[in-house]
Amino acid sequence: MSEALDTVATVRRFNRFYTRAIGVLERGYLGGPYTLAENRVMYEIAHGEMVTPSAVAAALDVDAGYLSRMLSKLERDGMIERRRSDVDGRSVTLRLTARGHEFFASLNARTIDRVGELIGGLSAPDKARLAGALDTAQTLLQPQPDKAPIVLRSHQTGDMGWVTERHGVFYGTVYGWAPKIEAVTARICADFLDNFDPELERCWIAERGGERVGSVFLVKDSEPGVARLRLLMVEAAARGEKLGRRLVDECVSFAREKGNREIVLWTHEVLTAARGIYKAVGFELTETWVHDDFGKPEVSETWRLKL
Template sequence: MSEGTHPVTAVRRFNRFYTSAIGVLDRRYLGSPYGVAEGRVLYEIATGPGGGEGVTPKRIGEITRMDAGQLSRIVGKLERDGLVARRRSATDGRSIELSLTPDGAAMFAGFNQSSAALAEQLIGGLSAQERRSLVDALETAQDLLTPGERPPAPIVLRGHAPGDMGWITERHGVIYGREYGWGPGIEAVTARVCADFLEHFDPDREHCWIAERAGERVGCVFIVKDTAPETARLRLLMLEPSARGTGLGRRLVEECVRFSREAGYREIVLWTHAVLTAARRIYAAQGFEIVETWEHDEFGAMEVSETWRLRL
């Protein structure tokens, strides 16, 4: 994935490629008279717990996440076509089990052989090393996209590096535009803050924290010098939606307070807006207090701005 590609865009692009490559959109999947949904139901019946000798519709639904009504219609069609049979479960009289008829087993064997041939055709031009790389990539993708089976990667904080200021500017424009309807004014303000930080950076009195999870940037905040020598200014606290609810916002603000105390500042001030309720709760919890409010329309709509102050 290129650095500028959003993960959602990459996933959707791969979905389009792969569904076309394996013929998912064909009504006659793999040369059979059935579509991919019917083929998947045949697969689950053939390879289920009973190895073709019996699997419940409930279990098929759990595995495929198929709508119960759709699954019922597919099973009914396969029964009418003589490929699937049902019987009352020997262990639970309230449940039924599905199995393949001889015709169903023959149909599945054809499906299975055609599917394997198609996969081999897709990878036929790859070297042994490329095939190993493909297997690793597919297994990684499956692990990453399987919910609930692994703990989330830890979020780490680091200082700024080349490329971070462009990301900060871009994400402020996108997130605040999408969530609050702010116009290009927020991106312009953010770009000026980032440019000033880089041009006048004083490592003893200023700092930028970038939060990363598994190598992906998910948040940021700055401490910079204000006009008064004993006053620090907290700027550009921002979290990606994926990092919210993790305590990251509180952690970033705590880092700002710690750094400011160690740098010898006597107070921290910040500019925020009444609409940013989550950030305001974090500031209040750290002991910041509102000292000034005013209105402006710099971002395209009338907003209530606030100055907050924390005495150190």
Template sequence: MPSTEPTRAIHEIRAFNRFYTNLIGALDYSRHLYLPYTLTESRVLYELAHSPHTDAADLRAELLLDAGYLSRLLAKFEKNGLVRRAPSKRDPRRQHIELTARGRQAADLQEERSREAVGSLLARVPAADRSRLTEAMRTVRGLLGESRPPCAEDVRLREPAPGDLGWMVQRNGALYAAEFGWNADYEGLVARIVADFAQDHDPYLERVWIAELDGRPVGSVMCVRDDAPGTARLRLLLVEPDARGHGIGDLLVRACVDFAREQGYRELVLWTNDVLRAARGIYQRHGFVLVAEKPHRSFGADLVGQDWRLALHETPA
């Protein structure tokens, strides 16, 4: 007798599809959050605003759209002043698509509406259950989606949104406790660093980057002024364990180095510990030089602290 397990799975998936389409109002165009655009048009706007690959061929592959349908959609966008099309610099046989200022405004409006809609959904879920909900969604995407590992091209670096600074404190405390056994002293240090930045920082000379992958933060780094004149300090480099090994740490450090150089700092320094071998490898690849080491006991462990330095300019800008 054949197993009933596949039948149950099909029933559950179809039931979930009916539930979710009703939940988000996908069938009710009168209250559709993507107005005046269709769902497909809104998705194309999103990809043009966020994807590093914006050739027409890349859009077709990413969204699995018919070439003729996508061409008509892009022609409509161009007529309405939302996009401009030109031969691709990578391959003149391909068509490069980019948003105009008007198109960027439309994409930003769609993003704002989407965040508000998702925020309303999350408001119904008790705070204690939200991590369980998002983990279940990641599981579904992982099982039914592509098994391709994350890479730096999939990551978006952005400024911290409300809650991200708190996330930095929480994840630093939790990860270093789990991986190295550090106690709450380290989380307290991170909290003070983050609080100082939040309360008093120069947005021209200091910055925080959040690495976002599939809508969730997976890494962060901070560039702040040091006490020494003309010197910036790299702080709190972090990459989530499931996102490591794919260039995200390099992406964050490169952003910090480029920012420090562009703002006219003479050098970029950092302090770390010898047990953080992966991070040390990233620093070395970007030209940092170890200048001092000193044993110390901190965070409930015996450690060797290290000072690293990267020369940016020979004279102050």
């Protein structure tokens, strides 16, 4: 319950910050004569073909009566016009007038400028981290259809390329580790394929509806009787479903089955979600050091689990 309340408080705090930062609370959005809702109506009309009032209402999830009042105002101001559909004479379509197009182009430019000012002081890596975080937030918060179950399978042709690409994109975007992390991941994957021992090693690929959403590897370490967990990855679309824990549990069960006495892994202090999983499973932090192999100083860690 406390975690849920903390999350609610964090989301509400961000909402208060962001609505103020982008001008939502201004009487006229970005100093113009229209509210944010009215501007969104024009956005939907500008970016669609044969747009109907019902389509706009569905896209914005607004009451039909409220939308009708906004459309009437925009029509009186000469921003939009209604036309009978060429396909169905009973249906009305909406389009921007020449004046509406001119206004919308100006609004779009001002919106870009406002966001540019908001992120202008960020470094390139921080801008990439922000974009990744916002993509993750949208994925987690948007309504989800009934999801197909996630299945785990052994690696197949093409999986190593996917693992390398996803590690490069995610860690490069969120933590600014590109391109070094992609090179490191590619070497790990190549070594796995070149030296794969099916009796003692395994790669699990998590799939939902044929789409890859996660991975983890368990390989032989240089020390006999020790297995090494590598390349744990869960895509944003599958987070919150305990997939990371499930993948780690598979590694632990397999290592025990094969008679290993210990599992070791390498991670980083900033990877708090993964570290939380390792700690919950029973891994213990045994070593830390600082390196700049990814282009900037990071705290690396060794964790071990006695089996």
